[in-house]
Amino acid sequence: MARIVAQPYMFPRIERWLALCRDHGIFITITSSYRSSEKQRRLYEAYLARGRKGLPAAAPGNSLHETGEAIDFAARFNPTYGSRRGTDAYTYAGRLAEAAGFRWGGRFTRRDPVHIDAGVPWWGGD
Numbered sequence: 001m002a003r004i005v006a007q008p009y010m011f012p013r014i015e016r017w018l019a020l021c022r023d024h025g026i027f028i029t030i031t032s033s034y035r036s037s038e039k040q041r042r043l044y045e046a047y048l049a050r051g052r053k054g055l056p057a058a059a060p061g062n063s064l065h066e067t068g069e070a071i072d073f074a075a076r077f078n079p080t081y082g083s084r085r086g087t088d089a090y091t092y093a094g095r096l097a098e099a100a101g102f103r104w105g106g107r108f109t110r111r112d113p114v115h116i117d118a119g120v121p122w123w124g125g126d
Contacts, residue, residue: 070117
């Protein structure tokens with residue numbers, strides 16, 4: 001699991017979300033949290049080079065990853081819990097993230113089911 005680098009206020013929500021996922025038989029791997037503007041630029045340029053296909057990446061200066069207020073993750077069900085008919089692990093984990101106080105990227109216009117964030121920057125946004 002990647003080390004989580006985030007704003008301090010995020011950690012109680014993160015811990016609640018991870019506990020909810022554990023309780024519902026979902027394995028979560030954090031794949032990204034804070035990222036520099038340079039890394040965000042590279043991801044955005046790769047997204048544009050793919051013709052805006054696949055998972056979206058925001059332009060530099062427009063990503064809550066750059067302020068430490070977003071997380072990307074991988075999710076899978078614990079097979080001992082049985083199936084969740086009709087629901088994939090990302091949708092289930094996203095709904096649990098919402099219950100923990102996050103905004104889930106699966107509901108964005110450009111769907112990003114591997115993403116959760118605080119919804120607004122810690123400084124309140126513009």
